[in-house]
Amino acid sequence: MEDIKIKIIIPFPTNRAAQIAYDVLRIDPEPKRNHIKKEYVLDDNILSVEFCGDIAKNVRTALTNFYESLILCVETQDQFGPPLSEEYNYY
């Protein structure tokens, strides 16, 4: 049962900025007890994330946590960017 679905679509100024946010945010697994399915899709400069779950409270928590991480990632890019390379070259 995954009744509740939220999809957020975030446009970035460049493809690389979206790529960075995608790579930075996608690797953390959701806590197991949260029972949330999270799916990241990257399409050029658009990052979209879909949250699915059956308990509204958990979906909201997952969403809030995601926003906090996203904002930090974007601020970091703003203050220390623009990216020095078009792609990430390590492992």
Add this chain to the structure above:
Amino acid sequence: MVITLGFEGSANKIGVGIIRDGKVLANVRKTYVTPPGFGFLPKETAEHHREKILGILKEALEVSKVEIKDIDVICYTKGPGMAPPLLTVAIAARTIAQVWNKPILGVNHCIGHIEMGRLITKAKNPTVLYVSGGNTQVIAYSNRKYRIFGETIDIAVGNCLDRFARIIKISNDPSPGYNIEQLAKKGTKYYPLPYSVKGMDISFSGILSEIEKKALPHKANKNRKKKVEDEELPSHEDLCFSLQETIFAMLVEITERAMAHCGSHEVLIVGGVGCNERLQEMMGIMCKERNAKLFATDERFCIDNGIMIAHAGWEMFTTGTRMKWDEATITQRYRTDDVEVTWDVASDE
């Protein structure tokens, strides 16, 4: 020449350090200080770190005068610690690694303390006492691992001190442990407390309950007929003194036993509680009796900092440790003996 940048933020300290082959270039830190009577909670701590981390990074870069192109690897604390603050730091570290196109390396917090301590004090192969707000371990190196000889079976020694500071509502600025230490200097009367060494392990939660009863008898015994007058209450100074003497004696005992077992003649104290001068003094007396040498650092390096992560990362990186991008996550549980030591600590027999 290898330059590493380290982010630390597993508890209420947030720090960035930059190091070049053992030379400290920058060590910037901020502490999330809560009002008296209150501890730091994961969510609020993470919020504090989110606010400060980028400013601290900028300051560290300015102080160090390194150019971004000269930095070789970005290190961050992978664990152990509180999840929200760890995650905050990991997100910033990952973004920086991507923006600057640098490799990333997750470091074990405990290993960070040990390697930092060895670097600063030049201890070669010490028996390590790691005492902080979240950890209490006696550690010795053997066969590519830092082995845990003894540890707390409930709360950490620093947690016991922090919580006692909250019970008697003393200031958390600069740290509860520091303020307890200052009060204890004025204490003269020793109140007996439970002494709970269990083999090589130790326990602090019972001591905390006992001292809470002594500090707040009204709360502990509501039905008591005879009202306790304020004059009868033990002074905070005496309680702090009694608490420190008891728990530090326990720590010295297990450290001494680990030394005897390993035939070690060096002790290194690391972690936030390690900057307590009374603990250093007591350990020093034991070391003198055993003809051993004591190594300790001051608050710049004892208390969590970015340099320890940068330096442990440096040791790992220069001996070939690499981390895949998808492994650059965090973990709340990450034991000291989970880490394979790839660098030279002592010649293995």
